[in-house]
Structures are given as C-alpha cells and as structure tokens.
Amino acid sequence: MQSCLDIDNSGSKSGSDSVGFVMGQRVHLTGDTRRIGTVKYVGAVEWYEGNWVGVDWDNGDGKHDGSHNGVRYFEAQGPKTASFVRPHNLSSGVTLLKALEFRYHGESTKEEQDEMYVLSATNKKVSIELLGIDKIQNKLSRFEELTSVSLAYLGVSSAGPPGHINTTIPRLKELDLTGNLLFDWREIAAICKDLPALVTLNLSYNIMSHDISGMPLLNHIKVVVLNHTGICWKQVEMLKDSLPLVEELHLMGNKLRGITDIRLSENPIADPGKGGVPRFVFIARLAKVEILNGSQVSPRERKESEIRYVRLVMSKCHDNPEEIKKLHPRFAELKKFHGIENEKVANGATVPQKMSSSLISITLKCVAASIGEKAPLTKKLPATTTVAKLKILCESFFKIKSVKPKLFLQEEKLFWTSQGSPLPTLLDDDMTSLFDFGVGNGSTILVDEEC
CATH class of the missing domain: 3.80.10.10 (Ribonuclease Inhibitor)
Structure with missing residues (x-):
C-alpha cells in the first residue's frame, strides 16, 4: 500500500493510520525538518484506502494543486505545490x-x-x-x-x-x-x-x-x-x-500592499542619514498609501515619486533584471504605467554606463528672488556629489553666503521617459548623491532659497 500520493514513496503502512492533524497545522516530512508545509486536507482519498493528509509545501516541491484523479480536495498555492501523505510520514513537531x-x-x-x-x-x-x-x-x-x-x-x-x-x-x-x-x-x-x-x-x-x-x-x-x-x-x-x-x-x-496610512517617525528606515530611504521610495513601493507620517500623498506627489523611483532603480540595477525583479516587485508595473523607456534621453544627452564613477555636465540656474538675476552656469561634477556638497558649491558659484540654498531638478523631459514633467523635483535629501537622484548629462538644477 502506498504511503504517499504524488510524492516519493517512502515506506508503507496499513489503512488504519491515526490522523491527529488539523487544518492549518504546520508539519514537516518525517526525517526532514526543512521540508515544511501546511495541512490543507485530512481524510479519505478516492480509490485509496485509509486516511491521508493533504499538504501544501512551502518550497513548492509537490505534484498537484490539491486535486487528484479529477477530484478537488483543497486549493494549493500553486499548480504543483501539494501532495497527499500518509499521517505516519509527517511530524507535527x-x-x-x-x-x-x-x-x-x-x-x-x-x-x-x-x-x-x-x-x-x-x-x-x-x-x-x-x-x-x-x-x-x-x-x-x-x-x-x-x-x-x-x-x-x-x-x-x-x-x-x-x-x-x-x-x-x-x-x-x-x-x-x-x-x-x-x-x-x-x-x-x-x-x-x-x-x-x-x-x-x-x-x-x-x-x-x-x-x-x-x-x-x-x-x-x-x-x-x-x-x-x-x-x-x-x-x-x-x-x-x-x-x-x-x-x-x-x-x-x-x-x-493594502496599507493606506503609515507612520514611521523616529524610525531608522525613514532616516536616510541612518541608512534608511527617502519619502518618495515609500510612496512608490506602497501602492495604496494615502498618508505618510501624517502628510497626505497627493496624486502629483505619487506620480513624481513613482517616476523618480523607477529612474533610481534603473540607475542602480541597470544590467541586473533578476535583482530588480527580486528587490523591486513594483518596478515593471510602474515602468509600464508611466511609459518609461530604457534608453530614450532628451536633447541627445547620454546616460553613462557607469554613472557613479563619471563626470556629468549639469546646468545650475539661480531662481532665488532675493539674489537677483544671475547667469546660468554649466559645471562638470562627479555623479557621486551629494546634495549637501552641491549646496556648498552653489554658495561659492553664485556668491550667496547669506542664503541657504534649496535645489530642484528640472528637465524638459525625464531620462528614460517619453513623458514630459513640467514640475521640478525637490532634492530633499542632503546625503543622497546626484547619481541616486537620477541627475545626468544635460540636467538642469534650479537653485532657490529656503523660506
């Protein structure tokens, strides 16, 4: 008599097996503590004697989806993640x-x-x-x-x-x-x-x-x-x-995925200075969040955050699609939704293959009202330059020691996208590099002042 249906036969026993398992219980295969699954069915299986336990295996290593010989006994997580096993071949721990x-x-x-x-x-x-x-x-x-x-x-x-x-x-x-x-x-x-x-x-x-x-x-x-x-x-x-x-x-x-209101105040994950991520990453990764740390997420902020997030992922994982799929599950969805392409760049600018180690040419345009008219400047800077470092440089470039700069990224078209974005993006994290913000050759950065 078989001891397992649709998995390796491992011994035999009479049909009088005592069950002793309940729905939802966690079990492992006798002798293999890493072969773990969830009990989805307990009882008889048509055409076979005795009691059986239907198990949905965590590692997906099964033979069917909870049905056998045309009869459905339970719903498994996948088409071949489940097996029927004799009770004596399972351990309840x-x-x-x-x-x-x-x-x-x-x-x-x-x-x-x-x-x-x-x-x-x-x-x-x-x-x-x-x-x-x-x-x-x-x-x-x-x-x-x-x-x-x-x-x-x-x-x-x-x-x-x-x-x-x-x-x-x-x-x-x-x-x-x-x-x-x-x-x-x-x-x-x-x-x-x-x-x-x-x-x-x-x-x-x-x-x-x-x-x-x-x-x-x-x-x-x-x-x-x-x-x-x-x-x-x-x-x-x-x-x-x-x-x-x-x-x-x-x-x-x-x-x-269903979170609509999340508060992460005084939490390292929300502090970029402690290795956390900025606000736009949370908004992009959490599709339904409406309030983040007490602040309403507007449709405009969501759109800008998602586009910026896609650009960030593409710049960091450009040649590793498997890493993108594993670490950024919404990436493909957002890339398609916002019409973002792989290589299309405005005004003939190019995206360096190794931007983090390259010099990029950017235009700095002073728009601070209290400073007066200043001619735009074009500078070549390392892509690894942080926002904080660029602010210090702007103070020197425009001789604005008495003004605290506030920087925005503005381009006629976004890198890797065919969709225009007339709204400038605030460079709101002093510890983040220009590379991580998606700044590339031909980018324009607006230099404003803190209110």
Missing part, C-alpha cells in the same frame, strides 16, 4: 525544550564526524580534533547560563508545559526560531511569558495564524522579526497592543 536538548546536548552523528577530516600527503583521511570544543560544548550544555539560542529548522511547534522553559533557560535574551512549525500565537505568548529576560525574538519563515486575539501584554520584548510569516497589516496593528516597547519590527516578505 516537538516542544521548544526538546529542540533545545537536541541542539545543544545531542552528540555528533557518524556522518558529521566523517566530514571532519583532511587528506594527508598519501591521500589518507586524517580526523580533525577541534581545540577547545569540549569547553565550548560544556558551556553550551549548561542551559541556565545561555543568553542566546538558535533553534532554526528543528521542528519546534509548541512551548511545552508551563514553567519548564523558565526553569531551564531563565537568562535567555535572544531566541531564533526561524523555519519551525509554529503557527498559533498562543504558543508564542506562552514562550515569551516563560522567558522574562527575552528581548529579541525571530519567527521568520513560520507561517503564523491570522488570529491574534487574546495575546497578553509582553512588555519586555524589544526586537521582533516576522519576515516571511504571511501576516498582513491588520495583524501588525493587533500586535502593537501586546508589544508596547518594541523598538525594531522586521516585516520583509509579507502581504502589506
């Missing part, structure tokens, strides 16, 4: 302490030991003895002294009995649970409540339930990593009441 025991008390397997060798001059294997490894293992075996633990991809699915975690690892501050079987927020709450010293929690690649009701107050957690957990903004809003002291929240790879 282990408690956190079981994984801890395995990770830090488990002995090396023969396979692992066999890999620890070098070849001698006569091509014979010589085993390696790692100096100090006994001391390291001895330290790691004293759980009560651990302050940082990584239990990535070990099949953790629950906290276990209340109080046991606290008595075992009471000093723990950092916990990495990447790629486990956690999906119920009640288990996350139980783990955090049992670890009063915990500050940092990484739950990446655990597909979490959308039901966050009943989460207790966890006012000792400061860093939470929720990358690729399948949550949406509604769940983030619910979490904020349970995690009032969070300083860092990582949400990469989640479904946050």
Whole structure:
C-alpha cells in the first residue's frame, strides 16, 4: 500500500493510520525538518484506502494543486505545490525544550564526524580534533547560563508545559526560531511569558495564524522579526497592543500592499542619514498609501515619486533584471504605467554606463528672488556629489553666503521617459548623491532659497 500520493514513496503502512492533524497545522516530512508545509486536507482519498493528509509545501516541491484523479480536495498555492501523505510520514513537531536538548546536548552523528577530516600527503583521511570544543560544548550544555539560542529548522511547534522553559533557560535574551512549525500565537505568548529576560525574538519563515486575539501584554520584548510569516497589516496593528516597547519590527516578505496610512517617525528606515530611504521610495513601493507620517500623498506627489523611483532603480540595477525583479516587485508595473523607456534621453544627452564613477555636465540656474538675476552656469561634477556638497558649491558659484540654498531638478523631459514633467523635483535629501537622484548629462538644477 502506498504511503504517499504524488510524492516519493517512502515506506508503507496499513489503512488504519491515526490522523491527529488539523487544518492549518504546520508539519514537516518525517526525517526532514526543512521540508515544511501546511495541512490543507485530512481524510479519505478516492480509490485509496485509509486516511491521508493533504499538504501544501512551502518550497513548492509537490505534484498537484490539491486535486487528484479529477477530484478537488483543497486549493494549493500553486499548480504543483501539494501532495497527499500518509499521517505516519509527517511530524507535527516537538516542544521548544526538546529542540533545545537536541541542539545543544545531542552528540555528533557518524556522518558529521566523517566530514571532519583532511587528506594527508598519501591521500589518507586524517580526523580533525577541534581545540577547545569540549569547553565550548560544556558551556553550551549548561542551559541556565545561555543568553542566546538558535533553534532554526528543528521542528519546534509548541512551548511545552508551563514553567519548564523558565526553569531551564531563565537568562535567555535572544531566541531564533526561524523555519519551525509554529503557527498559533498562543504558543508564542506562552514562550515569551516563560522567558522574562527575552528581548529579541525571530519567527521568520513560520507561517503564523491570522488570529491574534487574546495575546497578553509582553512588555519586555524589544526586537521582533516576522519576515516571511504571511501576516498582513491588520495583524501588525493587533500586535502593537501586546508589544508596547518594541523598538525594531522586521516585516520583509509579507502581504502589506493594502496599507493606506503609515507612520514611521523616529524610525531608522525613514532616516536616510541612518541608512534608511527617502519619502518618495515609500510612496512608490506602497501602492495604496494615502498618508505618510501624517502628510497626505497627493496624486502629483505619487506620480513624481513613482517616476523618480523607477529612474533610481534603473540607475542602480541597470544590467541586473533578476535583482530588480527580486528587490523591486513594483518596478515593471510602474515602468509600464508611466511609459518609461530604457534608453530614450532628451536633447541627445547620454546616460553613462557607469554613472557613479563619471563626470556629468549639469546646468545650475539661480531662481532665488532675493539674489537677483544671475547667469546660468554649466559645471562638470562627479555623479557621486551629494546634495549637501552641491549646496556648498552653489554658495561659492553664485556668491550667496547669506542664503541657504534649496535645489530642484528640472528637465524638459525625464531620462528614460517619453513623458514630459513640467514640475521640478525637490532634492530633499542632503546625503543622497546626484547619481541616486537620477541627475545626468544635460540636467538642469534650479537653485532657490529656503523660506
């Protein structure tokens, strides 16, 4: 009797398999903690005896879409991401302490030991003895002294009995649970409540339930990593009441496209001086945002931000379409919507292949009312010149020491676009280079003054 339908046959058992799985539960294939999926069906499969579990695999390595022999049992995420598996070939995971025991008390397997060798001059294997490894293992075996633990991809699915975690690892501050079987927020709450010293929690690649009701107050957690957990903004809003002291929240790879109002004040991601990104990048990447940091996003600002964003991406990733697709999912959509072309440049100007290391010719036009009429100047500057540096140069060029310059980019037509843009773009980030703002040969920069 088959133990799997449409995946590798791995053993057999009678049709009396006990199921013990529920819809939405996270499981992994027995013996392979990285082959993780979500239970989408439990029950009989036509023409086959016994019980089966329909699993939608995270890595997409399946054979069908939830249907078999013309009968649909569930909807999978893709055409070949699902399989039917016998219950005994699936694991529902282990408690956190079981994984801890395995990770830090488990002995090396023969396979692992066999890999620890070098070849001698006569091509014979010589085993390696790692100096100090006994001391390291001895330290790691004293759980009560651990302050940082990584239990990535070990099949953790629950906290276990209340109080046991606290008595075992009471000093723990950092916990990495990447790629486990956690999906119920009640288990996350139980783990955090049992670890009063915990500050940092990484739950990446655990597909979490959308039901966050009943989460207790966890006012000792400061860093939470929720990358690729399948949550949406509604769940983030619910979490904020349970995690009032969070300083860092990582949400990469989640479904946050429906955000209309976002506030990022005093947040490093919104501070270009700390490696963050400027306002126009947020507007372009978040298609539905209407209010950013309390300020309304007008149709004009959205259009200018999206065009500017596309130009920025093209200048940074010109020859790497795969990188663009991965890091900038809206790029192709925006490029097509705004009619942006790859190489069309106004007035015969050219876009250097390596603009960041080239000199570019720009025209500086003073329009500040208090300064009076000044003749335009054409200068050749490194593309890496920052806005702050250009402001200092403008003070010298136009002899305006008493005026604080404010710069705008104006061109008859935008680089790489056939659509005109009569509105100048404010160069609003002093730390950003001309290259990153899309300034190229033939560009005109207006020099105004701060009000």
